[in-house]
Amino acid sequence: MTAQQKATLQKLGPFIALLVVSGALAIMSPDFLTVGNLMNVMRQVSINALIAFGMTLVILLGGIDLSVGSILALSSVCIALMIQSGLDPVLATLLGIAAGAGMGFANGWIISKGKVAPFIATLASMTILRGLSLVFSGGSPITGLDSDFFQMLGGGYVAGLVPVPVVWMLLMFAGFWFLLKQTVFGRHVYATGGNEEASRLSGVKVDRIKIWVYTVSGAMSAMAGVVLTSRLNSAQPTAGTGYELDAIAAVVLGGTSLTGGRGWIFGTLMGALLIGVLNNGLNLLGVSSFYQQVIKGAVILLAVLLDRAGKK
Amino acid sequence: MKVSMRGICKAFGPVRVLENVDFTLHGGEIHALMGENGAGKSTLMKILSGVYQPDSGSVEVDGKAVAIRTTRDAEAAGIAIIHQELNLIPQLSVMENLFLGREPSRFGVIQRAAMRQQARAQLDALGASQIDVEAEAGSLSIGQQQMVEIAKALAMDARVLIMDEPTAALSAREIDTLFALMRGLQARGVAIVYVSHRMEEIFHICDKISVLRDGCFVGERVIADTGFDEVVKLMVGREIGDRFPGRDVVPGAVRLAVRGLSDGRHIDGISFEARAGEVLGIAGLMGAGRSEILKTLFGVNRRTAGEVWLDGAPLDLRSPAAAIAAGLAFVTEDRKSQGLVLGMSVRENATLVHLDSYARLGVVNGAAEQAAVAQQISQLRIRTRDAELDVKSLSGGNQQKVVFAKWLAKPPKVLLLDEPTRGVDVGGKAEIYHIINQLAAAGVAIVMVSSELPEVMAMSNRILVLHEGRQTALFDAANLSQEDIMAAATGTAGHDTRTTQD
Ligand SMILES: Nc1ncnc2c1ncn2[C@@H]1O[C@H](COP(=O)(O)OP(=O)(O)OP(=O)(O)O)[C@@H](O)[C@H]1O
Ligand SMILES: [Mg+2]
Numbered sequence: 099m100t101a102q103q104k105a106t107l108q109k110l111g112p113f114i115a116l117l118v119v120s121g122a123l124a125i126m127s128p129d130f131l132t133v134g135n136l137m138n139v140m141r142q143v144s145i146n147a148l149i150a151f152g153m154t155l156v157i158l159l160g161g162i163d164l165s166v167g168s169i170l171a172l173s174s175v176c177i178a179l180m181i182q183s184g185l186d187p188v189l190a191t192l193l194g195i196a197a198g199a200g201m202g203f204a205n206g207w208i209i210s211k212g213k214v215a216p217f218i219a220t221l222a223s224m225t226i227l228r229g230l231s232l233v234f235s236g237g238s239p240i241t242g243l244d245s246d247f248f249q250m251l252g253g254g255y256v257a258g259l260v261p262v263p264v265v266w267m268l269l270m271f272a273g274f275w276f277l278l279k280q281t282v283f284g285r286h287v288y289a290t291g292g293n294e295e296a297s298r299l300s301g302v303k304v305d306r307i308k309i310w311v312y313t314v315s316g317a318m319s320a321m322a323g324v325v326l327t328s329r330l331n332s333a334q335p336t337a338g339t340g341y342e343l344d345a346i347a348a349v350v351l352g353g354t355s356l357t358g359g360r361g362w363i364f365g366t367l368m369g370a371l372l373i374g375v376l377n378n379g380l381n382l383l384g385v386s387s388f389y390q391q392v393i394k395g396a397v398i399l400l401a402v403l404l405d406r407a408g409k410k
Numbered sequence: 411m412k413v414s415m416r417g418i419c420k421a422f423g424p425v426r427v428l429e430n431v432d433f434t435l436h437g438g439e440i441h442a443l444m445g446e447n448g449a450g451k452s453t454l455m456k457i458l459s460g461v462y463q464p465d466s467g468s469v470e471v472d473g474k475a476v477a478i479r480t481t482r483d484a485e486a487a488g489i490a491i492i493h494q495e496l497n498l499i500p501q502l503s504v505m506e507n508l509f510l511g512r513e514p515s516r517f518g519v520i521q522r523a524a525m526r527q528q529a530r531a532q533l534d535a536l537g538a539s540q541i542d543v544e545a546e547a548g549s550l551s552i553g554q555q556q557m558v559e560i561a562k563a564l565a566m567d568a569r570v571l572i573m574d575e576p577t578a579a580l581s582a583r584e585i586d587t588l589f590a591l592m593r594g595l596q597a598r599g600v601a602i603v604y605v606s607h608r609m610e611e612i613f614h615i616c617d618k619i620s621v622l623r624d625g626c627f628v629g630e631r632v633i634a635d636t637g638f639d640e641v642v643k644l645m646v647g648r649e650i651g652d653r654f655p656g657r658d659v660v661p662g663a664v665r666l667a668v669r670g671l672s673d674g675r676h677i678d679g680i681s682f683e684a685r686a687g688e689v690l691g692i693a694g695l696m697g698a699g700r701s702e703i704l705k706t707l708f709g710v711n712r713r714t715a716g717e718v719w720l721d722g723a724p725l726d727l728r729s730p731a732a733a734i735a736a737g738l739a740f741v742t743e744d745r746k747s748q749g750l751v752l753g754m755s756v757r758e759n760a761t762l763v764h765l766d767s768y769a770r771l772g773v774v775n776g777a778a779e780q781a782a783v784a785q786q787i788s789q790l791r792i793r794t795r796d797a798e799l800d801v802k803s804l805s806g807g808n809q810q811k812v813v814f815a816k817w818l819a820k821p822p823k824v825l826l827l828d829e830p831t832r833g834v835d836v837g838g839k840a841e842i843y844h845i846i847n848q849l850a851a852a853g854v855a856i857v858m859v860s861s862e863l864p865e866v867m868a869m870s871n872r873i874l875v876l877h878e879g880r881q882t883a884l885f886d887a888a889n890l891s892q893e894d895i896m897a898a899a900t901g902t903a904g905h906d907t908r909t910t911q912d
Binding site: 281282288289295297302303359 | 731734742772
């Protein structure tokens with residue numbers, strides 16, 4: 099096997115893992131491999147995948163965004179309040195996503211201009227934004243969002259088969275693929291993550307790249323918030339707690355390096371699907387939710403260890 | 411003592427790097443190992459020091475086979491190495507780096523006082539008394555880091571000392587101290603392998619010379635019986651012609667004008683002009699502030715005083731991006747940390763600066779990019795199997811050419827060069843000099859910092875000399891001697907030697 103073939107195999111690792119796990123579940127549970135169930139899995143995965151796409155950019159830069167769950171919650175609360183107050187739902191949704199982008203922008207600004215470590219900056223904003231969503235919502239869920247448009251965003255189907263959030267996910271996947279592979283911006287993200295100093299000296303506007311990346315991450319979290327709020331038909335101030343960990347897990351499972359500069363969006367999609375398929379399969383098999391956590395953690399560890407071994 | 415490596419073969423994947431190489435080393439000799447970039451010198455030495463395992467072949471010390479599987483084994487056999495690439499941990503202090511893995515301790519508690527004292531003594535012995543042992547290694551200049559690496563290897567008290575381009579970032583004074591130390595070790599019977607692309611040094615300090623070409627051993631010579639031309643012919647397999655190709659360009663209008671430039675820390679009141687088609691050399695000792703001038707011009711360091719004009723218009727010194735937009739290019743001295751994104755491919759590095767030229771509305775035209783890179787690879791003769799290879803896998807000299815490629819994708823107005831041929835072989839140097847001459851002929855103003863005096867003297871029209879951040883002379887390069895430069899660089903010139911050429 100040549101080095102090139104080995105590298106390709108290595109890169110496809112997450113995909114192969116997904117096939118193996120899906121195959122095993124298909125054998126163990128007859129309900130797994132049905133169109134209905136698979137669409138269901140995809141829909142469940144979509145929220146994590148949307149967040150993880152943004153997180154991929156952040157991690158490619160060598161950063162981390164812990165505030166995604168709080169951004170999700172606060173933008174949901176904002177959207178729900180706007181719809182409740184009679185604002186046009188389309189406009190409210192767009193404003194909500196813009197608000198998420200704004201929160202991400204603030205993260206990026208503090209990290210690049212204030213030179214605060216991403217972990218600390220987003221840990222702080224995670225707490226602040228969570229607090230704000232409790233403040234704005236008065237601590238309780240906001241319900242009664244009777245808008246057909248808004249309910250369609252998370253609960254609708256395209257052609258009566260494909261859930262709308264899955265369409266979002268696939269569109270965003272294509273967009274991120276293009277962004278990372280084909281654009282100057284994408285190249286600059288990899289370069290900055292690989293060697294910030296050399297990139298700056300090569301004229302890459304490193305600060306600007308960072309701000310944009312966190313802004314995108316914020317917008318993606320808000321978009322996930324739209325899907326979740328629409329599905330539940332209510333905005334929960336405590337929604338999205340712990341989502342940052344699922345997103346990071348998806349990115350890492352996908353083979354993106356936590357030190358930055360290396361990784362790809364396809365891996366992240368596979369990582370998110372792998373986590374989703376595991377959740378779904380273990381439910382179908384009736385494994386207790388306590389054991390589910392143990393198994394999920396072990397699979398993540400195993401995948402990363404295999405990845406390491408393959409690189410040697 | 412005698413160390414022999416026999417029939418060493420090594421391949422990385424499909425690439426055969428060493429083929430059946432024999433190399434013999436005796437106690438008390440300084441043995442030069444020469445070869446073009448990528449010839450396999452570093453790989454051979456990494457095998458001797460346990461970093462790599464050979465695919466076949468053996469190492470014998472005094473006729474007995476020894477197995478060197480790890481760097482620990484090598485240390486146990488008395489083999490120490492100063493690697494070509496700097497390996498200090500930037501966040502640790504100088505002394506912590508010096509004693510990494512063998513900290514003086516009692517019951518597991520580090521004896522900091524003892525450590526400080528020994529570190530101080532080791533650096534002083536190298537004449538590096540200006541290096542603070544408590545300073546973070548990352549805050550030192552490249553030359554100073556190199557001194558720390560040397561001190562680290564010397565502290566091992568080795569019987570075999572491998573020095574892989576130890577002087578690449580040092581200036582004349584440090585090199586003299588280093589050579590004196592090497593002679594001392596030689597007298598004590600230590601065997602030294604000396605890898606360098608600086609011909610003057612080889613002929614000055616070495617007794618013997620072994621040459622590798624494309625991974626094969628091509629010969630051993632006693633220094634006294636050979637000369638520059640023969641060595642080059644062994645290395646390259648052909649004659650390379652002039653070492654310093656001549657340039658027939660009459661400098662034109664002033665492009666870069668600098669008046670009273672200071673950064674408040676390293677440089678003070680620097681003034682010079684560089685004309686179209688001119689190469690302005692900057693010489694000085696390590697730490698004199700040579701690189702700092704370039705960094706300030708390029709917007710990396712803040713300027714605290716002074717004015718800079720480019721083609722008669724004030725130059726924006728706020729950021730590298732602004733400098734690049736104005737038409738400046740900057741080949742930095744440390745390609746590992748400042749020049750290249752290791753982990754990215756040759757192609758991605760080569761187009762990093764001017765990626766916009768192959769893009770429309772921010773979308774890269776892959777075909778145009780690949781074509782441009784392919785052209786640059788052949789034009790600069792970058793030796794790589796494939797533009798998609800990680801730039802890390804290229805030899806040092808070829809990495810340097812990738813740095814050039816990145817800046818020359820669009821011809822700059824002013825080219826700042828900081829040690830442009832550091833670690834580049836004779837052939838590669840000549841090629842880089844050709845590139846410099848071509849750019850000069852095209853009207854680029856070139857400002858070049860170099861520690862290699864023969865290079866500055868041969869390539870420059872005029873030479874600015876610094877001493878502790880101030881300029882002590884601005885010479886016309888014609889009819890200049892090394893002594894003139896050294897006198898100005900050490901601040902011992904009795905009179906103001908500044909020439910008034912313009
Ligand atoms: N880890 C590696 N993986 C793959 N190829 C490598 C690796 N290390 C070195 N090579 C290749 O082996 C060849 C020899 O490299 P080496 O570093 O030994 O050259 P060198 O003679 O020291 O050159 P230089 O004068 O530029 O330092 C080069 O073609 C290089 O690309
Ligand atoms: Mg080498």
